[in-house]
Amino acid sequence: MEIKLVKNILDANDKLAEENKSILTQKGITTINIIGSPGSGKTTLLLKTIEKLKGEINIQVIEGDIASSIDAETISREGIDVVQINTEGECHLDANMIKQALKNMELKPGILFVENVGNLVCPAEFEIGEDFKVAVLSVPEGHDKPYKYPMIFSKAKAVVLTKADLLPYIDFDMDAFMSGIASLNPECKVFVLSAKTGEGISDWINWLRDVRG
């Protein structure tokens, strides 16, 4: 009974997500759903990405948070169009929230980054109209996460491993991490980078240029 109900909610959500995607595609927008735990470095990755692509590709941002507008204010200071969604307790963004946000945006061709609520689990279940998902995991979270949270690592088109500058201070088994992702999702691209030192950023940026096409 509960399972059936959840399935109905997901079906209704998927329908709205398709509508969002259709609108976004018509406007020439590539939409990327960024999913990771609190503090994994999603906003910092966005800031670095904006710095590198500003003037070349038009970037818009939707910030999802349970509370506060800290991240939207940070992004806004970069001169980027940003809409904050406060979910007021909900642990993920859904397609209806995005639908409402899109009504408040002047959609221009380029990339729309949607920073989901900080949560490695629930956002993976909900399509929002994105072209693809990117999972963000930080080095301190540990190399075993693909084994423990398989859904997001199975569904992501790319995984960004952030805070690579902390690798010398943390036991992080890179081979185990890479094998974990490869076994779940052989096509998945993995970027190891540090927004602090700049290491690995250019591969990520070049990949965004490629997928933007």
Add this chain to the structure above:
Amino acid sequence: MEIKLVKNILDANDKLAEENKSILTQKGITTINIIGSPGSGKTTLLLKTIEKLKGEINIQVIEGDIASSIDAETISREGIDVVQINTEGECHLDANMIKQALKNMELKPGILFVENVGNLVCPAEFEIGEDFKVAVLSVPEGHDKPYKYPMIFSKAKAVVLTKADLLPYIDFDMDAFMSGIASLNPECKVFVLSAKTGEGISDWINWLRDVRG
């Protein structure tokens, strides 16, 4: 409609949680629900706690994970009774899962640590029969988390800030962190510690002795 449904689920859950708590209290067990993101250091904190309290207080553990039994195997190697719950996709433990787990345990007076699914959001909503919740946050996750994820920081009896050995390498505003918690939850105890260096561990252990009474 959806809200009403969620409320019914939570009411049913709370009833089971009270039953669990009654059973556990009768057995002389203090039950602690450990909640934090993936990679925040929950299992490592448990291992350190077990090392310090073994022989003094009987410790039992329930490990909640979406998939895998990595954490239960780690704990089990310390000679501790541990039951693994695999939620198979669910983003939190609920009271019924704990009820089933308790049936498979020989309950002895002492402390039962329940390591919830790695998620700073959803587990905060579900009572499982615990005496209290402890929130675990790691330094790399950032000082702004009480502002962004207020529920767990409002409900926890204590917050453990882990990986304090990484403070020199990370911009972490300790005053902002402490103020964030104090404004939500003035009675909350905060422990800053590093399982790696041992810094701060003894305050945490002494507090567990106190609450165990």
